[in-house]
Amino acid sequence: xxxxxxxxxxxxxxxxxxxxxxxxxxxxxxxxxxxxxxxxxxxxxxxxxxxxxxxxxxxxxxxxxxxxxxxxxxxxxxxxxxxxxxxxxxxxxxxxxxxxxxxxxxxxxxxxxxxxxxxxxxxxxxxxxxxxxxxxxxxxxxxxxxxxxxxxxxxxxxxxxxxxxxxxxxxxxxxxxxxxxxxxxxxxxxxxxxxxxxxxxxxxxxxxxxxxxxxxxxxxxxxxxxxxxxxxxxxxxxxxxxxxxxxxxxxxxxxxxxxxxxxxxxxxxxxxxxxxxxxxxxxxxxxxxxxxxxxxxxxxxxxxxxxxxxxxxxxxxxxxxxxxxxx
Amino acid sequence: xxxxxxxxxxxxxxxxxxxxxxxxxxxxxxxxxxxxxxxxxxxxxxxxxxxxxxxxxxxxxxxxxxxxxxxxxxxxxxxxxxxxxxxxxxxxxxxxxxxxxxxxxxxxxxxxxxxxxxxxxxxxxxxxxxxxxxxxxxxxxxxxxxxxxxxxxxxxxxxxxxxxxxxxxxxxxxxxxxxxxxxxxxxxxxxxx
Numbered sequence: 001x002x003x004x005x006x007x008x009x010x011x012x013x014x015x016x017x018x019x020x021x022x023x024x025x026x027x028x029x030x031x032x033x034x035x036x037x038x039x040x041x042x043x044x045x046x047x048x049x050x051x052x053x054x055x056x057x058x059x060x061x062x063x064x065x066x067x068x069x070x071x072x073x074x075x076x077x078x079x080x081x082x083x084x085x086x087x088x089x090x091x092x093x094x095x096x097x098x099x100x101x102x103x104x105x106x107x108x109x110x111x112x113x114x115x116x117x118x119x120x121x122x123x124x125x126x127x128x129x130x131x132x133x134x135x136x137x138x139x140x141x142x143x144x145x146x147x148x149x150x151x152x153x154x155x156x157x158x159x160x161x162x163x164x165x166x167x168x169x170x171x172x173x174x175x176x177x178x179x180x181x182x183x184x185x186x187x188x189x190x191x192x193x194x195x196x197x198x199x200x201x202x203x204x205x206x207x208x209x210x211x212x213x214x215x216x217x218x219x220x221x222x223x224x225x226x227x228x229x230x231x232x233x234x235x236x237x238x239x240x241x242x243x244x245x246x247x248x249x250x251x252x253x254x255x256x257x258x259x260x261x262x263x264x265x266x267x268x269x270x271x272x273x274x275x276x277x278x279x280x281x282x283x284x285x286x287x288x289x290x291x292x293x294x295x296x297x298x299x300x301x302x303x304x305x306x307x308x309x310x311x312x313x314x315x316x317x318x319x320x321x322x323x324x325x326x327x
Numbered sequence: 328x329x330x331x332x333x334x335x336x337x338x339x340x341x342x343x344x345x346x347x348x349x350x351x352x353x354x355x356x357x358x359x360x361x362x363x364x365x366x367x368x369x370x371x372x373x374x375x376x377x378x379x380x381x382x383x384x385x386x387x388x389x390x391x392x393x394x395x396x397x398x399x400x401x402x403x404x405x406x407x408x409x410x411x412x413x414x415x416x417x418x419x420x421x422x423x424x425x426x427x428x429x430x431x432x433x434x435x436x437x438x439x440x441x442x443x444x445x446x447x448x449x450x451x452x453x454x455x456x457x458x459x460x461x462x463x464x465x466x467x468x469x470x471x472x473x474x475x476x477x478x479x480x481x482x483x484x485x486x487x488x489x490x491x492x493x494x495x496x497x498x499x500x501x502x503x504x505x506x507x508x509x510x511x512x513x514x515x516x517x518x519x520x
Binding site for chain 2 (some may be wrong): 004005010011012013024026028034035036038039041042043044045046047048049050051052054055057059060061062063064065067069070072073074108146234310311313317
């Protein structure tokens, strides 16, 4: 670590003339130091050359694609920022020339926006249309339900009132009218209550599905980082005593891995293992929509890694972000 | 590997989205998602326009270029909307010597002292393979620090870290993790002893 700092300072000219002299003489005398420096400088040069190639590739691509191809990449704008353009049409070549500038209409739809977001959007749209269908069915059925209710109420009243009507004439008629009015009010209230209850259940169901979608997005977003765990070796399995499984298996069905991960997480004590297995466990809980346990695990990771601050601050902040997302 | 120009441009368009959104959210918290998306699209339109007008240098570092153009467009948009959010400019480091220039100068200096650094062209092949395997966020941090010469505070903004200090400690960790396999590969290839 100290060597890397020194190498950085050397290549960026931050060493004093005296330190520089010492550095060069050490390169001549200390073979290990010289080998480390050579590996370092070749690595840094390699990073820069790779980045340079990337840049050349991008520049060549941008020079060679047509404006239409670029628009295809970006997707079309549902609300064009350019004046006198119909809102739903993609930008034409002529409009494209107007290029940079902002119009009044802020919301912009980008068809090539991240595929995950689009998937979620389409799921939500499907869900909405399903709810609308259910609602319209309920509304269609309501008048007939009301009709049946009125019929049964009327029949019940006529049956109970029939003997009394025979006995007393006009006074019974008045009482019967009052009862009818009260009964009408009751069935109206009960109908409204039923509609409210149905709406409440639909909203609850929608919210639950929404929460589950958020859990899935959080899992798939952070699970992508799991590839980093296997960096530098072939050891992609977790667990022992016949309970091991691969990271691929974890990604496809994380809920199965929870018992193994709990054991593993409880047994580790190095900050790196706490971060890796803790996050795997928390994400498995999230995928299983068990937010309560996920929050507990995330909080313990934060508490444990706080002792290793600032080296693990970024992991702590990542855990806080996940905690906020599932909070 | 991308097979055509549109695919390469598409990869960059997707790759730069998150860092750009991070920068905008950090610098202009009052910008809405739709407005950021609008600015992001305009950057790519502007790049193509600038190519047509011959305004782009050969050795442009695209990461910094995209961030700088986006930052300027956002400032323009905020001025138009009469809102001020960010007081700092985005450091694009165009005038500083590049790391590769520095390494070349050091190589010449050390050659005078009879120390040779680049004596094997095969090193690039070995390095390319190892560097391509670097995971995120290390790949981005190392690229931004060594190639783009981006200040640590700016790197923290674009990759969504809390502070420059976090980036610094992660960078050391990333270099260490990359150098070990590189050293082993170079030794296997007989490039270093």
